[in-house]
Amino acid sequence: MIMIRMKNVVKSYSKGVKALRGVDLTIEDGEFVYLVGASGSGKSTLAKLLYREEAANKGQIEVCGQLLSKMKGKDIPKLRRQIGIVFQDFKLLLDRTVFENIAYALEVIGTEPEEIRPLVMQALRYVNLEDKANDKPTELSGGEQQRVSIARAIVNSPKLIIADEPTGNLDPKTALEIMRLFYRINQRGTTILMVTHNRSIVEKFRNRVVEIEQGKIIWDENRSDDVIQYDISLGEYVAV
Template identity: 90%
Template sequence: MIRMKNVVKNYSKGVKALRGINLTIEDGEFVYLVGASGSGKSTLAKLLYREEKATKGQIEVCGHLISKMKERDIPKLRRQIGIVFQDFKLLMDRTVYENIAYALEVIGTEPEEIEPLVMQALRYVELESKANDKPTDLSGGEQQRVSIARAIVNSPKLIIADEPTGNLDPQTALEIMRLFYRINQKGTTILMVTHNRGIVDKIRNRVVEIEQGKVVWDENKDENVIQYDVSLGEYVAV
């Protein structure tokens, strides 16, 4: 599903966001990507859907070698990825239905297929009755459910969620996490960028920690833990 090999990302003025990332995520996994602010986790996520381009290294996502992908081929990649943001990124002048339908329109879905797909996604997130409401009429939790419906409407292989509970109260955040869990149980791979340790501890999944642009901790489902030892300059089992 995701393969990153020796990935480096440098910005202008000498900022080194990622310093040789090696990471593999298999089909159907649910992985938390954690780290302090500025550690590089959001940059890593953006590389996966080609919002940013790696400086060096190889990245493969959903069978696409995106480190060498041409700009015209990026839409093909994004048809297989659903993206959920902390700030929802909804179109406030459009209805809930129109927000989700737009995600299908931009990838060229046939018009007659759009309505059943949108309503199916809304039923899944339990917002069918809100189809004609504007986002401004909804609570924060409901707005995030709309953004999740938009992300899953095309049945993507992978969902990348960047701090999806960051603006939500603890109870609403837990409800959103349960929704992601249900989506993952149906076979969708999920990579979730988060700083919410309470959620990570409550709903256990593989945890990958980024520090200063490097993977320093990788705890997989089988509780095998690999940690980066700075003194040795290599990964060791702990």
């Protein structure tokens, strides 16, 4: 199954600035793909097009079986129910608890009230933050806040996660912990597209790498066949 398909996608901004110049990209169900490139290369623009934060000027985009070029505004929430989004700056609601931040993601898509608590607690257990449910984001470390945002992204069991520089504000050790978490999520079948400029992360957790430069894809390499070893201390398989 194709999770993402982009054909000749063009995105322009004011004064004729072209962020994307005829992008073609296909990502299959279950893949883990890094999107890399320098600042201003078009990485974040491409990601925003996939969850319809922005719309393309030209070309076709298909995500989770839905053709975005024909999508009306009222249909965008339906698309986003199938996508989890993780940001560099977490985008948590600071006046709400950890539990309320994650619950809100379910409330906005109309989840039945009686289903919300078990789903939220399940997501918190997955990211090992069950004991932080009643804390405010300001009481957490940066790594914990990012784990909350990941819990929020996975609470609805999305088919696809788009992560835009998820380790950008974290120290190397914490970034590694977050990457192990993403790896586990991918291993259970969720497709992941990760925008990143962190080359050390790309080298350690070796997956398909797509490089974009000045709005064009210039490199597409699948390196997911590298050896995966079992880490006894973590009790899980990790890329090394």
